[in-house]
Amino acid sequence: MHFTPSSAREHFSALNQSYNDQSVLFLDGPGGSQVPGSVLKAMTDYLGRYNSNLGGHYFSSKQTVELVARARHHGKALLNAEQADNIVFGANMTSLTFQLSRAIARDWQRNDEIIVTALDHYSNVSSWQQAAEDRGAVVKQVKVDESDCTLDIDHLESLICDKTRLIAVTYASNITGSITDIKRVVELAQKVGALVYVDAVHYAPHALIDVQDLKCDFLVCSAYKFFGPHLGLAYISPMWLQSLKPYKVQPATDVGPGRFETGTQNFEAMAGFVEAVRYLAHWGKGQSLRQQLESAFMDMSHHEEQISRYFLERLSRCESLSLYGIADPSHKRRTPTFALRSSKHSPEMMAKFLGEQNICVWNGHFYALGLVKQLGLEDKGGVLRVGFMHYNTLEEVDRFFDAIEHIL
Numbered sequence: 001m002h003f004t005p006s007s008a009r010e011h012f013s014a015l016n017q018s019y020n021d022q023s024v025l026f027l028d029g030p031g032g033s034q035v036p037g038s039v040l041k042a043m044t045d046y047l048g049r050y051n052s053n054l055g056g057h058y059f060s061s062k063q064t065v066e067l068v069a070r071a072r073h074h075g076k077a078l079l080n081a082e083q084a085d086n087i088v089f090g091a092n093m094t095s096l097t098f099q100l101s102r103a104i105a106r107d108w109q110r111n112d113e114i115i116v117t118a119l120d121h122y123s124n125v126s127s128w129q130q131a132a133e134d135r136g137a138v139v140k141q142v143k144v145d146e147s148d149c150t151l152d153i154d155h156l157e158s159l160i161c162d163k164t165r166l167i168a169v170t171y172a173s174n175i176t177g178s179i180t181d182i183k184r185v186v187e188l189a190q191k192v193g194a195l196v197y198v199d200a201v202h203y204a205p206h207a208l209i210d211v212q213d214l215k216c217d218f219l220v221c222s223a224y225k226f227f228g229p230h231l232g233l234a235y236i237s238p239m240w241l242q243s244l245k246p247y248k249v250q251p252a253t254d255v256g257p258g259r260f261e262t263g264t265q266n267f268e269a270m271a272g273f274v275e276a277v278r279y280l281a282h283w284g285k286g287q288s289l290r291q292q293l294e295s296a297f298m299d300m301s302h303h304e305e306q307i308s309r310y311f312l313e314r315l316s317r318c319e320s321l322s323l324y325g326i327a328d329p330s331h332k333r334r335t336p337t338f339a340l341r342s343s344k345h346s347p348e349m350m351a352k353f354l355g356e357q358n359i360c361v362w363n364g365h366f367y368a369l370g371l372v373k374q375l376g377l378e379d380k381g382g383v384l385r386v387g388f389m390h391y392n393t394l395e396e397v398d399r400f401f402d403a404i405e406h407i408l
Contacts (some may be wrong), residue, residue, distance in 0.1 A: 072272065138163075
């Protein structure tokens with residue numbers, strides 16, 4: 001099926017509802033996407049027919065075993081992992097990162113160095129700060145280039161040394177939409193034998209990930225950001241899948257991805273995750289699931305680039321609105337996520353006004369504390385964040401600006 005925004009919108013009941021006799025406009029995708037009907041159905045079908053745990057000698061338990069294998073297969077296709085067993089599930093990205101950070105940090109020594117960035121959501125900062133504190137390691141933070149709110153790669157390079165053990169970095173900023181050159185980060189890390197841990201939560205809905213091409217050691221994302229349920233997803237490279245020592249319960253398995261999956265997993269969320277990947281793939285063409293995803297993301301990314309160009313064009317007419325991020329409409333290293341401030345009104349005031357018109361946006365710091373601190377916005381209410389997904393339209397860009405211009 002060929003992708004168009006209008007055909008995509010037919011899959012999402014949330015996009016076609018009214019509230020207080022007004023249509024709704026979801027521009028809060030970076031905080032969590034809407035969910036297609038096929039995902040909802042898969043979750044209720046599993047809970048209503050097969051709800052069970054693993055390892056039983058009866059039909060619903062066997063169905064659950066097959067579901068977990070299917071979920072890993074779809075995770076492999078989505079991230080282009082080497083094997084399905086390189087995919088690990090958890091409650092969310094934050095919980096997975098805290099858990100994995102403890103296993104990764106086991107062998108750190110006093111005065112080893114860990115690098116985090118000011119561009120990251122603090123789920124990929126606090127985890128490493130606390131793990132480093134436990135081991136007596138030193139944490140350094142990469143600055144942001146304030147001219148366009150991208151990661152300052154030169155500053156990163158200056159921080160790397162023979163003591164560097166790990167670099168934790170975001171694939172794309174959840175505030176400004178700025179995309180990081182992960183392959184360059186990996187190249188720099190490999191020169192000193194450091195690991196690279198990638199937060200792809202914000203990136204995953206907007207472009208297809210290829211962990212083998214990136215050559216990163218770990219990558220994490222969250223299904224609720226790409227049209228699925230609340231479920232964390234981690235890629236662990238083959239080098240570390242069996243050699244890391246996770247904190248785990250005995251006598252739970254010590255073989256494969258199950259080593260990292262503490263307790264009973266959220267099987268209904270896995271069912272929803274499978275359908276979220278299938279939803280994305282069904283817009284594409286190809287023999288394999290990966291090929292279908294590649295084709296689909298190509299079309300969806302093209303549409304999102306159109307939205308970004310049009311949004312920036314309209315923004316250029318609003319003299320009292322400032323953008324934090326890449327302003328060049330032809331620049332492709334950004335997602336359609338925009339951080340704004342007004343010279344007249346606070347981000348919270350604007351978000352409240354828009355919310356009264358069913359225009360859903362967020363305001364604040366979005367847990368990217370390093371960024372808002374460096375920009376001097378921590379005590380000024382942060383920013384107004386506007387984020388588009390593949391199901392948003394150019395007409396919705398107009399509706400947003402018509403409303404915001406009324407405020408200004």
